[in-house]
Amino acid sequence: MLKSPLFEDANIEVFMKRDDLNHPEIQGNKWHKLKFNLEQAKLQNKTTLLTFGGAYSNHIAATAAAAKLYGFSSMGFIRGDELQNTPSKWSHTLKTAHLNGMQLHFLSRTDYRLKSQLNFQHQLQQSYPDAWIIPEGGSNDLAIAGLQTLATEIDQQCPNWTHLITAVGTGATLSGLVRHLKMNSAQTVLGVATLGSGDFLKTDICRWIQNDNDWVAEKNPKNWAFLNLENPIRYGKITPEIELTQQQFRAEFDIVLDPIYTAKMVLGFYEALSKNRFPPNSKIILLHTGGLQGLQTLTSDPF
Known part of the structure; x- marks a missing residue:
């Protein structure tokens, strides 16, 4: 439980679920999303993990670490072909993935948009028959299933x-939680989008x-919503507001936040609190999804 005069004044209780502590190398939601993908890759006798992401993707870093740890090769198709011949401009995320053995292939933004199309996926599988292909962010049905453990906790x-x-x-993380949590009509999952308003998701x-025939009957369709920032922050952009949120949260609670995901989430929470979005006696859980490798991310516009 997080103790603060601000929370006492609002008559609310605030907790942080420290999912950043769930795995020594593949922390947070990335471990939940990857674990069944790793199992299936083994069952299918695949030798390579192949996936997609941007220059600041925690998923790219986590997949490279998982591949090294579990005996796979790894390949990352990265958005932004301007990075192909300029490794000095790679983010800490890309450098870390490369050090963990990931082969990086840089795609133009036009080609990168094709990543989810069936023809592109088919051609990719033909070119790399030994690869288990994981979508951007590790987000597929196996990832949703993997989040049941977190929901149960x-x-x-x-x-x-x-x-x-x-x-x-x-x-995917929000979806997996809503799908697996034993929720009632008084409980709501709120998502702070790290890219725009999140409406496109x-x-x-x-x-x-x-993806469950009983979902409509069993769950209230209003039990999740986006909690948008007052001023949406571009993905991968570290603003003074983000830095201040990190500094103040660490000073008050001795908890480190990453700048790409959890700091935005906490900022969204504080903005909502300032607008009295939470009724008295609310019990609020802030989910720490890990991604602390993002602390080394370069402060610049996203590629």
């Missing part, structure tokens, strides 16, 4: 929560959540 550790707040990249989120 939350249900057991703090069953009477009213609001659960998480950062949102691709939407709603189709994928609804598909992942409703």
Whole structure:
């Protein structure tokens, strides 16, 4: 439980689920999203993990680390072909992935947009038959299934929560939580989008959540929503507001936040608190999704 006069004045209780402590090398939601993908890759006798991401992608770093740890080769298709011949401009994320053995292939933004198309996926699988292909952000049905463990932990550790707040990249973590948590009508999962307002993710989120014939009957469709920042921050951009949020949170609670995801999530929480979005007696869980390798990210516009 996080103790603060601000929370006492608002008559709320605030907790942080420290999922950044769940795995020594593949921390946070990335471990949940990758674990069943790793199992399936082994079962299919694949030798390489192949995936996609931007220059600041925690998923790229996590996949490279997982591949090294579990005996796979790894390949990352990275958005931004201007980086191909300029390794000196690579982000810490890319450098770390490369040091962990990941082969980096840089795509133009036009080609990168094709990553989810069936023809592109088919050609990629033909070119790399020994590769297990994981979508951007590690977000697929196996990832959604992997989040059941996290949902169960939350249900057991703090069953009477009213609001659960998480950062949102691709939407898979939010989807997996909504799908697996034992929620009632008084509980809401709130997502702070790290890229724009998050509206473009709603189709994928609804598909992942409703990949269960009983979902509509059992769950309130209003039990999740986006909690948008007052001034949306471009993905990978570290602003003075983000830096201040990191500094103040660490000073008050001795907890380190990454600048790409968790600091944005916490900033969104404080903005909502300042607007009295949380009724008295609310029990709020802030989900720390890890990504602390992002602390080394360069302060610049995203590639």
